[in-house]
C-alpha cells in the first residue's frame with residue numbers, strides 16, 4: 001500500500017513538472033464548454049440572445065425559436081430546451097425585448113408575442129417587410145438594437161455567379177423604426193452577417209467576395225458606400241442617402257483606399273482581416289463589456305469566423321477622426337461555423353454555430369458552445385497603435401527587456417488588396433519594412449517599433465510580428481502577430497536615435513525583399529506541375545478525361561478515381577461552390593503534410609495559389625474562383641499505388657481530399 005502511494009506521488013510530481021514545461025495553449029486561458037443538444041433538435045443557430053433571467057434564446061435556420069434553460073449547466077449540469085416558435089423562414093437574427101421578440105425572416109421582420117404566457121408564441125406579426133427574388137443567397141439579418149434605441153437590419157446580396165441586388169434594398173443596411181418603417185442608411189454591403197455598435201458607432205463585418213479582396217470591418221455612417229457595387233442599383237430611389245451611381249465606381253484593381261481618395265462617398269474599412277492569415281469568412285462581433293470577467297481585453301472586440309471556426313480579436317483606435325486598428329488571433333477549435341456570439345450574465349461568451357451549405361473547419365453541422373476565461377493571464381500583444389514613426393505594441397504583462405528591445409525579435413510587412421469586380425484578391429504590393437530600432441517602456445508593457453516614416457503606406461495592412469519577444473516570466477507570446485490597418489498616421493513626436501535601441505542590422509535593400517514577397521520565382525518552379533495546355537505530342541488526345549467538381553461543405557464531388565500507370569490524363573476541376581478551391585495531387589501518404597504546408601505559406605500564400613514548393617506535390621491546378629474551371633494535363637505516375645488529391649486552400653485540406661488510384 002505504502003509503495004503505491006509513493007509511486008503516485010512521484011508520478012504526480014512528474015506531471016506537474018511536465019505541465020510547467022509544456023508550451024501554453026489557448027485552452028489554458030479560454031476554455032470551450034460544449035452544450036449537449038438533444039438529437040431531435042436541429043440547432044442551426046441563426047440568432048441568439050441572453051434573457052435577463054439567464055435563459056438563452058436562439059432562432060435556428062430551420063425556422064424555430066428555442067428557449068434554453070440552465071445554459072450554464074449548473075447543478076445537475078443539463079440544459080433544458082423549450083420550443084417557443086416554429087415555421088419561420090431562416091431567421092438569422094433575434095432581438096429579445098421582454099414583451100416581445102423581433103426577428104428577421106427572409107422577407108420581413110416578425111414580432112413574436114406570447115400573449116397567454118404559456119411559453120409559446122401565439123402572435124406572429126409581420127412588423128416590417130421587403131420584397132424577395134427567391135435567390136438562395138438573400139439572407140436577412142437583425143434586428144440589432146443600438147445604444148440610442150434605434151434598430152438596424154441588413155440584407156444580403158443575391159448570388160448569381162456574382163453579387164446582385166435582384167430586389168429592393170439588397171446590399172443595404174436599413175434603420176428599422178418602432179412603427180415598422182425601413183429607412184435606407186448605407187450600401188455597398190455584400191454579406192453583412194455581423195453588425196452593431198462599437199462605442200456607440202455603427203460597424204459591420206464583410207466577407208471576401210466580388211469587390212471585396214478580403215474580410216473586413218467598416219465603420220458605417222449615413223450615406224456611406226462600403227464597396228460592393230450591386231446595391232447602388234437603388235441609390236436613385238426616393239429615400240436613398242447614397243449619392244453614388246454604379247458607373248461612378250472604377251474597376252481598375254487599385255486598392256480600395258486609393259480609389260476612395262478619388263471618389264467621395266466610398267468608405268474604406270477600419271480593419272482588414274487578411275484572408276486565410278486571420279480567417280476566411282467574418283461573422284458576428286461583440287464589444288467586450290464584461291468589465292474584466294472575460295480577461296484583459298475590456299473595450300476590445302471579438303469577431304467570429306464562420307469558415308475557420310474561430311474567434312479573432314480587434315482593437316481599434318481613432319486617428320485624425322478615422323477608425324482603424326489591429327486584428328489578432330484569439331481562440332480556434334470551435335465545433336462548427338461561428339455565426340453568433342452573445343455575452344452570458346457571468347461574462348462568459350455563448351457561441352452559436354452552423355455550417356450547412358457554408359463550410360467550416362469545425363466538423364459538426366451545428367452547435368452551441370460557451371467560452372470561459374480561466375482567470376490565467378495570457379501573454380499577448382494587447383494592442384497596436386499608430387505612431388508617427390511606426391507602431392507601439394502593448395502587452396498584457398511585462399516583457400523581458402532583453403528580448404523585447406532587440407529589433408530581431410520583430411518583423412513588419414505591409415501589403416494590400418485589389419479593389420475590383422473579381423472575387424477576392426491576391427495580396428499585392430507586399431514589402432518588408434526596415435526596423436530602425438526598439439524602445440521598451442519602463443514598466444515593460446509597451447514597445448515602440450521605430451521605422452522610417454517614409455516606409456509607412458496609408459491604406460495598407462501592416463503585419464506586425466513579435467516572435468522573439470518573451471515575457472518577464474519567460475513565456476512566449478500566445479499569438480505573436482497582428483494586422484494593423486493604417487488609414488491615418490498618428491501625429492506626435494518621433495523618437496530620436498538616443499531614445500531607442502538601434503538595430504544592429506544594416507539597412508535592407510528593399511528591391512530584393514519585394515521580389516521575394518511576390519513569390520513569382522516559386523510559381524515558376526511549380527509550372528511543370530501545372531500544364532494547362534494539352535502537350536503537342538499527345539496527338540490522340542488524353543487517354544482519360546476526369547471531371548471533378550466541388551460541392552458545399554468542403555468536398556469534391558468525386559472522392560476516388562482510378563487511372564492506368566503512365567497514362568495521359570486530363571483533369572477538369574469545375575468549381576461549382578461559392579468558395580475558392582484548388583486541386584493538388586500528392587505522393588502517397590503526404591496529403592496532410594502538403595495541406596499543412598499550404599496553410600503555413602503566410603503572405604506568399606495567395607500568389608502561390610497555396611501550393612507549397614515540395615517534392616510531395618506531383619501536379620496541381622491554381623486556385624479556381626467560384627463558377628470557374630481549370631484543366632490540367634499530366635502523365636500518371638509509373639508506380640502503382642494510392643495517391644491523394646486535396647484542396648490546399650487554407651482550412652480545407654482536412655476535409656477536402658480524394659484518392660487517386662494508380663493501377664497497372
Ligand SMILES: [Cu+2]
Pocket residue numbers: 580581582647648649652656
Ligand atoms: Cu478548397
